[in-house]
Amino acid sequence: MPVIANENKATTAAKSETAEQAASRVLPSHRPGRTTATPGKPQPKATHPTAAPSKKPGTSTTPTKKPTSTPTKPVEPTLPTTPSVDSDEAGPAVAGPCVGTVIEPGQNAQSIVNSKPAGTTFCFAAGLHRISQTIRPKADQVLASAKRAVLTGSVPLTGWAKSGSAWVVRGALPAAYGKSGECEDNQANICYLREQLFLDDVHLTRVASVSAVKAGTFYADYAANAIYLGSNPVGHAVEMSKTATAIESGATGVVVRGLTIEHFASAPQAGALVSGPGWNVTANDVRWNHAVGVMLVKANSTKVDKNLIHNNGQLGLGQYSSAAAAVTRNIISSNNTDGFWIADWESGGIKSTRSSGTVSGNVIKSNKGIGMWADVADDGRVISGNQITGNAADGIRFEISRNGTISGNTVTGNGFGTGRGSGTSLWDGGGININTSSGVVIKGNKVSGNVNGVTIQSRTRGSGPWGTYLLRDVQVTGNTIEMTGGTQATGMVQNAGAAVPAGEIVFSGNKYILDDLGTQRFSRFGAKLTVAGWQSAGLDAIGTFLAR
Structure with missing residues (x-):
């Protein structure tokens, strides 16, 4: 399903940087020696979208924003980081051994996989495997390599x-x-x-x-x-x-481990690796594919753990209509190399739609888009213990969804790379951005050096599976929020027709680090406030406010 677009599009387009500028090669790109197999025909059709309709339901009355210049990024924040995966704890280096049917470079991998029964383990030998036909595993089959085999499209x-x-x-x-x-x-x-x-x-x-x-x-x-x-x-x-997809199947219980998956010509919103239900996608290196690196489609209870997912053309990982999936201990970095819309079209790190599950213990960094985006009827999402740093748009966005917990994350330096259709107001997001969602708890996060701190938005967004999308029951407690230098504000905004009843947004017990206690770093429905004004409005009456 296509994307949710920004309600407040600017009419002028900012020219994108080159893909080389967008994607610093922070992870190794070395490949083993080449062995050529017969190439096949591309698969041009995108069958597995990641998001929702391109027009938002309902009509917004939010005024159109004037394009504004991006402020100078503040100095590196001093807050400690959340412990999570290190670069030597993910990818094929930690895949472990493989014992099973060997697939050599130059062989037709799909033919071999198809010739064996469910539950078979396949070990890809070292070298370059040119995949001209999508591999479609059967139930409980294992596609693995202990030799850092490269599958290329x-x-x-x-x-x-x-x-x-x-x-x-x-x-x-x-x-x-x-x-x-x-x-x-x-x-x-x-x-x-x-x-x-x-x-x-x-x-x-x-x-x-x-x-x-x-x-x-x-x-x-x-x-x-x-x-x-x-x-x-x-x-x-x-x-x-040339080939669109490396691995795709609706079979259950498949394991994909220790493979490098690169150079697949996936269509926008489609994945190079497309998981079915109950899969275990572990210790792979998924890189330099045109659209989405790893895509979960109706993939209930799938686990994506200890992968390197980087330098993909649009998005690192997508999750669509998949319940109880676990995305843990991955390094998801430098995605959107091919120039997709940064501010508001599912480019960047992770995008989840109509799904549930956990995103925990990951490093999500330097993506040219949103770091972690739960959008359109996500219901029961936990985002915890991640390092989310240096992404061009929001660090975390929770949009027209419900029942979300955002806890224990370190969210730093996000939101300074947006271009077309975006500015620096609370309407444009920040470190953590809640948009017209309900039942959201934001607790124990360290938020610093972002274009805005925590932004709460109420918009007219139409209806979803549980009725009208509304901003309700949002609790922001026990966070450390640093707003100095180029950080604009923390607070809430609403448009006409989406007024928020009293008591539905709670800020309590947060710690704020400001450059000056007299500065207007807070905003409540259009009113810019100092610390005194924020507390007078009933927000963070028991909060802590410190000047740097």
């Missing part, structure tokens, strides 16, 4: 010819297909294109015309079936993402 591109200042190859692209998704640069609108190029394993930046091609970039002309490259390919390996 890309094919080599050869036969380049000089063309002006660029190089061209013809005949490698599929037929042109329709647009989907929302791009940060909504003039060029090229983020939806799935066939991504890599030069010696380095992700190249797509441009919108032949004239824009330069070193490190490429242009794909689908009408002429030609790809133009700005870097000399002679003596280098050039590859193009």
Whole structure:
């Protein structure tokens, strides 16, 4: 299902950074030696969306925002971090042994998997496995590697010819297909294109015309079936993402462990790895796929643990219509490399819709979008003990959902990278953003150095499975909230038609660190307040307020 869009879109588009600027390669990208298998046809159809309709139900009367400049990011916060997974405690390095049917590079993995009964363990040997056909495991089968096998959806591109200042190859692209998704640069609108190029394993930046091609970039002309490259390919390996999905099945109890999954041409909102119910997705490295790295679809009780999920084109992990899933001890970083809309279109770290479960003990950092987003009828969501740092949009957003617990997280340095359609007011979110949701507890978090601290929004958002979406019963207690430097405020906003009854929002027992106790770092339904005004409004009467 498509995305929930921002109610207050600015009319001008901010030009997106290149994908290379967006995605610092903070995790290792080395691959074992190559063994070539026969490439197959791409799978262009996106079958597993992650979010909800592109138009929000109901009509908002929130005034349109004027674009505002992003403030200077404050100095690094001094608050301690939440203990969670370290980089040497996740990924294929911690996968453990594999004993079973061996799949060698060059063999047809799906044919071998299909020939064996449910419950079989398959061990991918070391090397590069070119996946031309999606692997569809049976119930309780294990797809694993103790040798850091790489499953790739890309094919080599050869036969380049000089063309002006660029190089061209013809005949490698599929037929042109329709647009989907929302791009940060909504003039060029090229983020939806799935066939991504890599030069010696380095992700190249797509441009919108032949004239824009330069070193490190490429242009794909689908009408002429030609790809133009700005870097000399002679003596280098050039590859193009082609196969849409590495692994996908509705079978129960599948284990995926110790694999590197990269270069799959997944459509927007679709995953390179698509889990069914009761799966265990552990100690994998899922990277450089066009859209979503790991996608849970009707995947009740699935566990996603100790994975590296990074540098995917749109989103690290998506969860759709999946109850009681556990996302734990993963490092989810630097996603949205391909220019999807940062502020409000499911780009970034994690997006969950119509689901429940836990997101705990993860590192969610440096994603070009929202860190953790529960959106559209999530019901029973626990977000706890995560380090959520340096994401371009909100650290945590809990939107038109209910029964959420957000506790014990360290949320720092988020919200300073939004562009199109976003500003710095409480309408634009911050460290923790609650939007028209009910039954939410925010407790024991350390929130510092974000564009805003804790933002509570009441909007007109129509109806969902339990009736009208309303902002009700939100408790903010026992948190440490630092608002200095570029941090704007903590507080609440409401639009016409969405007034919040007294007593439905509680701030109590929080500790605030401010640069000056006389500064207006608080806001209540449009009124900017000092500490005295905040407490006079019945908020944090027993709170602690400290000046740095």
